[in-house]
Amino acid sequence: MTLRDIIYDESIRFILSGGKGGVGKTSCAGAIALLSAQRGFRTLVISTDPAHSLSDSFDQDLSGGDIVEIKGVDNLWGMEIDSERGMKEFQESLGQIGGPESAMASQFLGGTDSLAPPGSDEAMAFGKMLEFLSDTSFDRVVFDTAPTGHTLKLLELPDLLDSWLGKLLTLRQRLSSMMAGLRAFLGGGQEEDRSWEMLQSTKEKIRQARIALADPKTTQFVVVMIPEAMAVFETQRLLASLHAWDIPVSNIIVNQLVPENPSCTFCTNRRRMQQANLADIKDLYRDLHITEVPLFDHEIRGIEELKMLGGILIGAED
Ligand SMILES: Nc1ncnc2c1ncn2[C@@H]1O[C@H](COP(=O)(O)OP(=O)(O)OP(=O)(O)O)[C@@H](O)[C@H]1O
Numbered sequence: 640m641t642l643r644d645i646i647y648d649e650s651i652r653f654i655l656s657g658g659k660g661g662v663g664k665t666s667c668a669g670a671i672a673l674l675s676a677q678r679g680f681r682t683l684v685i686s687t688d689p690a691h692s693l694s695d696s697f698d699q700d701l702s703g704g705d706i707v708e709i710k711g712v713d714n715l716w717g718m719e720i721d722s723e724r725g726m727k728e729f730q731e732s733l734g735q736i737g738g739p740e741s742a743m744a745s746q747f748l749g750g751t752d753s754l755a756p757p758g759s760d761e762a763m764a765f766g767k768m769l770e771f772l773s774d775t776s777f778d779r780v781v782f783d784t785a786p787t788g789h790t791l792k793l794l795e796l797p798d799l800l801d802s803w804l805g806k807l808l809t810l811r812q813r814l815s816s817m818m819a820g821l822r823a824f825l826g827g828g829q830e831e832d833r834s835w836e837m838l839q840s841t842k843e844k845i846r847q848a849r850i851a852l853a854d855p856k857t858t859q860f861v862v863v864m865i866p867e868a869m870a871v872f873e874t875q876r877l878l879a880s881l882h883a884w885d886i887p888v889s890n891i892i893v894n895q896l897v898p899e900n901p902s903c904t905f906c907t908n909r910r911r912m913q914q915a916n917l918a919d920i921k922d923l924y925r926d927l928h929i930t931e932v933p934l935f936d937h938e939i940r941g942i943e944e945l946k947m948l949g950g951i952l953i954g955a956e957d
């Protein structure tokens with residue numbers, strides 16, 4: 640399956656762009672989002688990297704945690720996740736879930752490490768994924784992810800959260816029978832308590848997200864790398880983890896390939912090194928489709944540049 644097949648396939652709802660630091664993840668996410676929008680899909684591009692650079696890439700302010708319409712392109716919106724704000728909203732919603740015993744529950748939560756919610760940046764990113772899984776106001780969501788380590792944490796979240804919510808549900812059950820006893824003792828009536836169902840439905844949503852994340856018809860993780868040994872090693876580790884979690888990968892983008900230039904010894908030497916690594920990459924990942932992208936003599940910044948990159952991403956195989 641080529642990159643073009645994925646981008647133009649309307650059943651694909653999530654595309655994640657990931658890899659080592661500085662290889663071109665944001666540029667590729669931007670270009671893929673643009674292509675999706677141009678194809679007519681209502682597209683949202685979200686940066687889950689705490690060190691956001693989506694605004695710089697689009698040359699527009701997409702910060703602040705709100706969905707922003709990207710100027711100059713139809714069907715395209717962008718957002719840089721504001722994890723501090725998101726965490727506040729998350730705690731507030733936990734308060735609501737906790738019902739009358741919420742203060743007690745949050746004390747328990749705060750006091751016990753094994754019950755503390757998983758890392759905030761990743762949790763927020765995953766929360767957005769959950770949100771847009773059931774929200775069909777966007778046909779496609781493209782994730783510009785953080786360098787490998789962070790992103791692996793994000794992808795292991797469904798399993799972590801599932802067990803965390805399991806613990807919370809058990810705690811909730813205990814607290815609830817205790818409070819019911821107390822209310823009866825004080826002569827209070829039966830209060831309607833929807834917190835149990837809310838926790839159960841969150842758990843169910845996470846289960847659905849896990850299924851969507853593992854479904855190659857819905858989700859595709861596009862690995863971006865450069866043809867250098869360090870990136871090859873990191874890509875091996877990334878692919879092994881993605882494989883272990885059943886996250887579908889069918890495409891690798893090899894970026895920043897030095898073009899041929901016989902009059903430049905420096906370029907020729909670099910190119911020789913890169914071409915040797917590229918041959919290894921092709922050999923290692925025979926089952927994956929590989930798209931080669933040249934190193935430009937300028938930065939990739941703004942809509943026009945991203946469109947040009949997009950043209951290479953879908954045209955290279957033609
Ligand atoms: N093929 C290319 N030719 C020239 N410049 C490129 C190319 N690909 C990316 N760049 C430039 O390299 C820099 C890093 O690219 P980008 O931000 O897309 O990488 P990233 O993997 O998202 O980095 P980070 O890990 O910091 O998020 C940017 O300035 C971008 O314009």
Ligand SMILES: [Mg+2]
Pocket residue numbers: 664665666688692783784
């Ligand atoms: Mg980036």
